[in-house]
Amino acid sequence: MARKSGSHSEITGPRIRTEAQRLFARHGFAAVSMRQIAAAVGLQAGALYLYTPDKETLLFDLLKGHMDDLLAAWAxxxxxxxxxGRLESFVRFHIRFNLExxxxxxxxxxxxxxLGPANFAAIENLRRAYENELEAILRAGQAEGGFLLPDSKLATxxxxAMLTGVNTWFREGGRLALATVEEIYWDMVRKAVGA
Known part of the structure; x- marks a missing residue:
């Protein structure tokens, strides 16, 4: 019996992704087995293959889902x-979206x-699409003379990188409130682009 009695694919699939993400983030992709993911969800290991063909595909689906959500939310x-104004919106959006x-x-x-080459390229293309959103803002600011940047791609x-770094140290209830962090980071980015 592969599927646990009473399990439903619309519930089990998301649980598998949630547990895989948690385990990969905590222990690293290479250290986590499909058997560990199955145990965390309460399935037999073989049942995972009803939801994903292999561990790399599961990782790819997690990374792609995140990038798809990011791009859709920014849109x-x-x-x-x-x-x-667009740059300020981007700064605040990036911090809040990623902290969650x-x-x-x-x-x-x-x-x-x-990821293998094809999966890696697919995720890189999604990342580049997001980076292009910011770079378009920076180039528009350069074109109108409001931003002083030697290289828009490097600035992007x-x-x-600076905004994503908030994830490594920010804790709710810590010394600075999120709104204060956003203000400080917005001020630093504004100064970094010479505005």
Whole structure:
């Protein structure tokens, strides 16, 4: 009997992804077995293959899901009228969106190397699409003379790295409130682009 009595694919599939993400983030992709994921969900190991063909596909689905959600959520943010306003929206969006998904962000940076070439390229293309959103803002600011940047691509990568770094140290209830962190980071990014 592969499926646990009373299990439902619309419940079990998301539970598998949730537990796999938690285990991969905590122990690393290479250290986690399909048997461990199955045990965390309460399934026999063979039952996992009803939901995913292999562990790499499971990781790919997690990384792709995160990037798809990120791009879709950014697309729903109302566009500000100016590049400076759009840049501020991006800064605040990036911090808030990623803080709520710390494990997914960690996997996106630390476990990408475990994907085969085709899967790696697919995730890289999604990451590039997100980076292009920020770079378009920076280029628009340069074109109107509001941003002073020697290289928009380098600035894009530096800003995203800086904003993503909030995930490594921010804790709710810590010394600084999230709203304060957002203000400080927005001020640093604004100064970094010469605005």
């Amino acid at each position: 729903r943010v109302p566009a500000a009228a100016t590049p400076l 998904r710390a494990e997914a962000v960690f996997l996106s940076y630390m476990e990408l190397r475990n 990568l530096a800003i995203i």
